[in-house]
Every structure is written in C-alpha cells, then in structure tokens.
Amino acid sequence: MNFKQLIKSIISRPEFAALAIFIIIAIVFYCFNERFLSARNLRVLFTISPEIALIAMGATILMISGEFDLSVGSVFALSGVIMVVLTNSGIDPWISISISLIACIFIGYTNALITLKFGIPSFIATLGTMFMVRSLAIVIVKADFPPFPMEAMELPRALFANPIPGTVFRMSFVWFVLITFLLIYYLHRSNYGNWCYSTGANPAAAKAMGVSTNNVKIRNFILCSFLAGLSGIFMVLRTKSAFPSTGIGYELQAIAAAVIGGASLFGGIGTVFGACVGAFLLKFLDNGLVMARLDVNWFRFAVGVLLIVAVILNTNLKRIGNRMKN
Amino acid sequence: MNNNSESIIKCENLNKWYGAIQALKDVSIDIKKGESVGLVGDNGAGKSTFIKILSGVHKQTSGNIYFNGNLVNIRNAKDAMALGIETIFQDSALAPTLSIARNLFVGREPTTFNIGSFGLMDKPKMARESLEAIKRVELDLRSGDEIVENLSGGERQGVVIARALYFRTKVLIMDEPTNHLSVKETDKVLRWIEKLKSEGTTCIFITHNLHHVFPVSDRFITFARGEKIADVYKKDTSIEELTRMITHD
Numbered sequence: 001m002n003f004k005q006l007i008k009s010i011i012s013r014p015e016f017a018a019l020a021i022f023i024i025i026a027i028v029f030y031c032f033n034e035r036f037l038s039a040r041n042l043r044v045l046f047t048i049s050p051e052i053a054l055i056a057m058g059a060t061i062l063m064i065s066g067e068f069d070l071s072v073g074s075v076f077a078l079s080g081v082i083m084v085v086l087t088n089s090g091i092d093p094w095i096s097i098s099i100s101l102i103a104c105i106f107i108g109y110t111n112a113l114i115t116l117k118f119g120i121p122s123f124i125a126t127l128g129t130m131f132m133v134r135s136l137a138i139v140i141v142k143a144d145f146p147p148f149p150m151e152a153m154e155l156p157r158a159l160f161a162n163p164i165p166g167t168v169f170r171m172s173f174v175w176f177v178l179i180t181f182l183l184i185y186y187l188h189r190s191n192y193g194n195w196c197y198s199t200g201a202n203p204a205a206a207k208a209m210g211v212s213t214n215n216v217k218i219r220n221f222i223l224c225s226f227l228a229g230l231s232g233i234f235m236v237l238r239t240k241s242a243f244p245s246t247g248i249g250y251e252l253q254a255i256a257a258a259v260i261g262g263a264s265l266f267g268g269i270g271t272v273f274g275a276c277v278g279a280f281l282l283k284f285l286d287n288g289l290v291m292a293r294l295d296v297n298w299f300r301f302a303v304g305v306l307l308i309v310a311v312i313l314n315t316n317l318k319r320i321g322n323r324m325k326n
Numbered sequence: 327m328n329n330n331s332e333s334i335i336k337c338e339n340l341n342k343w344y345g346a347i348q349a350l351k352d353v354s355i356d357i358k359k360g361e362s363v364g365l366v367g368d369n370g371a372g373k374s375t376f377i378k379i380l381s382g383v384h385k386q387t388s389g390n391i392y393f394n395g396n397l398v399n400i401r402n403a404k405d406a407m408a409l410g411i412e413t414i415f416q417d418s419a420l421a422p423t424l425s426i427a428r429n430l431f432v433g434r435e436p437t438t439f440n441i442g443s444f445g446l447m448d449k450p451k452m453a454r455e456s457l458e459a460i461k462r463v464e465l466d467l468r469s470g471d472e473i474v475e476n477l478s479g480g481e482r483q484g485v486v487i488a489r490a491l492y493f494r495t496k497v498l499i500m501d502e503p504t505n506h507l508s509v510k511e512t513d514k515v516l517r518w519i520e521k522l523k524s525e526g527t528t529c530i531f532i533t534h535n536l537h538h539v540f541p542v543s544d545r546f547i548t549f550a551r552g553e554k555i556a557d558v559y560k561k562d563t564s565i566e567e568l569t570r571m572i573t574h575d
Contacts, residue, residue, distance in 0.1 A: 189446050191435040194424075198432045201421035208381070208413060209433035210404035268423035322476055 012321030014262025015274030017313035029288035036291045042168040050176035053279035054231040056257035058224035060275035065220045066200035066267035067122040072228035074133035076247035079229035080236030081137045087149045108225025112218040137244040148240040161237035172234040183272045200267025260310040331358045340389035349375040351552040362529035364539045367549035381413035382406040410496030419486045420474045427456035427470035459488040480511025487518040499530045504538040
C-alpha cells in the first residue's frame with residue numbers, strides 16, 4: 001500500500017472526522033484551561049463519558065441495521081429505578097439487577113415486535129415506547145425519589161461504580177472497555193456484524209442472500225435497550241440515586257453521537273469506535289465549556305454546530321477519498 | 327440444446343393467487359441442465375411471479391416444483407440457495423456501502439470460532455478469495471476492499487456474477503441483467519453469462535430487451551396474463567416473432 005492509498009483509506013473511514021475534531025477540541029480546551037487535562041478533570045470525563053458511550057454504541061449498531069431507538073433515555077431511567085425499588089423491597093441486589101436488565105431486554109424486544117410486526121417506522125414505535133417507559137419509571141416510584149439501599153449495594157458498587165485507586169478510572173470504565181471490545185467483535189469481525197451492515201444498506205439484497213433481516217433487527221433492538229439499561233444501572237450505582245426523570249434527551253444525544261461518529265441515518269455505515277468518539281466528544285465539549293468558564297447554556301448550541309460540522313466533513317472527506325481512487 | 331438432456335427445474339401446474347387476482351395460471355415448465363432461458367412478456371404477464379416462486383420470495387398456491395427430479399418445497403431464499411438457485415433482482419443484488427468481499431460472502435461468510443450460527447469471519451480468506459473471484463470475471467479491480475458504491479453498473483453485475491461462479495450456483499436467475507448498462511458494459515455482462523454457461527450453470531433471464539439476450543439464450547418462454555403462451559428454442563424463432571408474440575398475444 002502506497003502513501004496515497006494509506007491517506008485515502010484513513011480519510012474514507014467514517015470516524016475520521018470525529019476523531020480529528022476530538023483532538024482539536026481537546027487541544028483548544030487545554031489552551032483555555034490547563035486543568036482540562038488534569039487528572040482530576042480526566043476522572044470526571046472518564047466517569048461520565050462511558051455512560052453515554054454505551055448508549056451511543058447500541059444506537060449506532062441499531063442504526064447500521066436500519067432502525068432507530070428513541071426509548072433509550074427512558075430505559076436508562078427505568079433500569080435504575082427497578083433495581084433500587086426491588087432492592088428496597090428486600091430482594092437480593094443481584095436478582096434486582098438481573099430483573100432490571102431482563103426488563104430492558106423485554107422492552108427492546110417489544111420495540112422490535114411493534115416495528116417489524118406492524119411494519120411501522122421504528123422512529124414512531126420507539127417514540128411511543130419512550131413515553132410509555134418513562135411513565136412506567138415514574139409510576140413505579142410513585143413520582144417520588146426512592147432512597148438508595150446503600151448497604152445492599154456495596155458489592156455492586158465495588159464491581160461497577162467505585163473509583164479504581166491510583167487511576168483516573170472507575171470500575172464502570174473497565175466494563176465499558178470490555179463491552180466495547182465485545183461489540184467490536186460482534187459488529188466488525190463476526191458474520192452477524194456483516195448481516196447488520198447488509199440489512200441496513202440493502203435489505204432486499206440481504207434477504208435474497210438468505211439473511212433473516214428481522215432477526216438481525218430484533219437482536220440489535222435488544223442490544224440497544226440492554227446497553228441503555230446497563231448504562232442506567234452504572235449511573236445509579238455511581239450517583240447513589242435513582243431519579244425517574246433522568247436521561248431525558250439521551251436518545252437524541254445518542255443519535256447525535258452516532259452520527260458525529262460517522263454512522264449514517266440511512267443504515268449500512270458506522271463503527272463502534274466512531275460511536276465512542278462521538279460520545280466522548282459530546283461529554284468533552286460539555287465539560288470543556290465549564291472548564292473554559294464559558295456559559296454552559298451554550299452546550300446545546302455547540303452540540304448543534306458540532307453535529308452539522310462533523311457530518312459535512314464526513315460527507316466531503318468520503319467524496320475526496322473516492323476521487324483519490326488509484 | 328437437445329431435448330433429452332436431464333431436467334434441473336421442472337414445474338407442474340403452478341398457480342399463484344394474490345388475493346382475488348390470479349398471477350400465474352397452470353404454468354408447467356421443464357428447464358434442462360445447462361440451458362439458458364429467456365423469460366419474456368409484457369409487464370404483469372407473470373414472469374416475475376414465476377421467478378419469485380423459484381427463488382423463495384413467494385410460495386405457489388398450488389402445483390409442484392421438482393429440482394433434479396426431486397419434489398422440493400422452497401419456503402424462503404435460504405431454501406432456494408441451499409438447492410443452488412440464486413436470484414439477482416434488479417438493483418437489489420448488492421449492499422452499496424459494503425466492500426466487494428463483504429458482499430460476496432453475505433450470508434455465507436467463511437468463519438472460524440463458531441457458536442451456533444454465530445462465527446468470526448475469516449477475513450484473510452475473504453480478501454484472498456474475493457480477489458480471485460473478481461479476477462475470474464476479468465474485473466479490473468485491485469482488491470476486494472473496494473466499496474461497491476464506487477463501482478460502475480457493469481462492474482456491479484460482474485461482482486454478482488463472480489459470486490455465482492464462486493459458489494458454483496446451479497441455477498442463476500437474473501432480472502433484467504443488462505438494464506441501465508452502457509453498450510460496452512452490456513457486452514461484458516453477456517460475455518460473463520457465456521462463461522457461466524460454459525461452467526455448466528443454468529441461466530434464467532427476465533428481460534425486456536430481446537436484442538441483448540437473444541445471442542446468449544437457447545430458449546424463450548413467453549408469458550401473457552399469467553399463462554405460458556409459448557416455449558420455443560432459438561433455432562425455431564426470431565426476435566421479430568417473439569416481439570410479435572409479446573405485443574399481440
């Protein structure tokens with residue numbers, strides 16, 4: 001492979017634009033305030049970023065196979081609520097966590113069923129379940145904030161949430177890395193991953209080759225919901241509080257992260273790594289604005305600009321890459 | 327082609343109803359091994375319905391299909407592919423955003439480390455074999471990593487035909503194989519079809535353009551209003567006669 005081909009293959013990668021912006025933003029914020037990359041602030045960044053990254057990876061894989069999930073923010077809230085309420089009622093915390101994750105899997109399956117059985121756009125189906133699941137989370141806690149079962153949760157916290165002494169990471173980061181690797185294998189190395197891409201890029205072709213596009217989608221709806229639920233559990237264990245109103249707007253942040261990371265709204269394009277970069281980028285931006293002592297109310301504005309710039313960059317880089325053909 | 331050679335697909339009295347509409351009426355067709363057959367007829371004549379039944383997209387309402395002399399039940403695309411019947415539908419044969427290698431092996435990826443139907447793709451093998459496959463159809467492409475989106479229409483048909491050659495497809499059904507192609511590319515596609523024939527693949531085309539497929543076909547079956555109205559060998563007919571049949575059935 002010669003130099004030109006190397007450049008071509010690098011800039012044609014869907015996550016290249018996001019990674020470039022990520023590095024630039026990190027440098028700019030560092031110039032504003034050296035403490036942006038201090039151990040203390042990195043600890044903050046590595047705590048909050050994986051939570052949205054887990055959701056974004058699920059959203060990306062689902063988008064690659066051609067569907068959306070708008071219910072992830074609600075699922076994020078519900079899973080923590082179920083875990084805490086069940087544990088408070090005297091159930092073993094591990095069983096509570098399991099039940100909560102099974103509930104998330106069930107919601108993912110329901111999303112898939114509504115979308116595929118009735119042939120309606122997943123955008124609408126999951127918009128519906130977004131409201132329903134949010135409502136469930138509020139009803140379960142009777143619109144109150146449940147107390148956090150500190151004692152029972154000691155072990156889950158140690159395994160999933162506590163800081164790792166001597167590092168800038170929490171346990172959740174370790175799990176995040178592990179899950180990221182598994183997802184990379186699933187999407188980029190396995191035959192199931194190839195079916196995800198072909199299902200999103202051209203469902204008719206995938207079907208003609210014997211791929212069950214419905215099964216691919218069902219799997220990814222479940223995966224997306226499961227990751228959102230897991231992320232919610234990490235968050236509740238970390239903050240020691242289960243608010244039923246948490247995670248509002250996460251569905252759009254997840255889609256934004258996916259798109260910034262190079263995923264296509266039309267399916268068939270995207271990477272796990274891109275989703276991570278997109279998610280980290282959003283959280284770095286949020287945190288960087290604070291550290292640079294800029295008005296935090298500009299966060300959404302910045303996200304909007306970032307989203308548009310990233311997609312424009314992506315589209316054009318791909319075009320340039322294509323033009324460099326041999 | 328001689329009439330006594332072995333039959334590969336034999337259909338008896340196929341009927342297909344879509345609700346109250348009969349799309350196929352008592353169609354019986356016997357296709358021999360290695361033949362290449364053009365299915366002609368106006369829109370809605372029943373030729374699409376016929377190939378959709380063969381490829382497992384739809385199921386016949388009544389009638390039997392024999393493959394290599396055995397009665398078969400084709401429920402879906404997988405069943406058809408297991409028999410060795412592969413169908414290239416117009417504009418829907420490939421995933422545009424994926425590489426040639428990934429497209430070539432979709433649904434049939436060579437895997438290592440299997441758990442059930444899950445497996446890790448053997449990427450080196452996919453890269454090697456996809457390159458070999460595209461070389462066989464003399465496509466001027468450097469690697470199987472090229473994204474299908476960047477290929478011309480003719481090159482895409484080349485990839486599809488390379489796939490059929492690679493998997494030793496017994497019956498290849500093509501829906502308008504030369505649509506939207508330039509004259510030069512059409513020639514190329516027809517040459518590939520010759521190649522498939524020479525390797526023993528039975529080819530079935532659906533076509534509007536008799537001029538394109540006339541040279542590579544051995545036999546023509548004409549459909550009208552869901553019925554088979556003619557079944558003739560090339561030597562016994564002409565483009566003019568076939569055109570007359572289609573337009574004045």
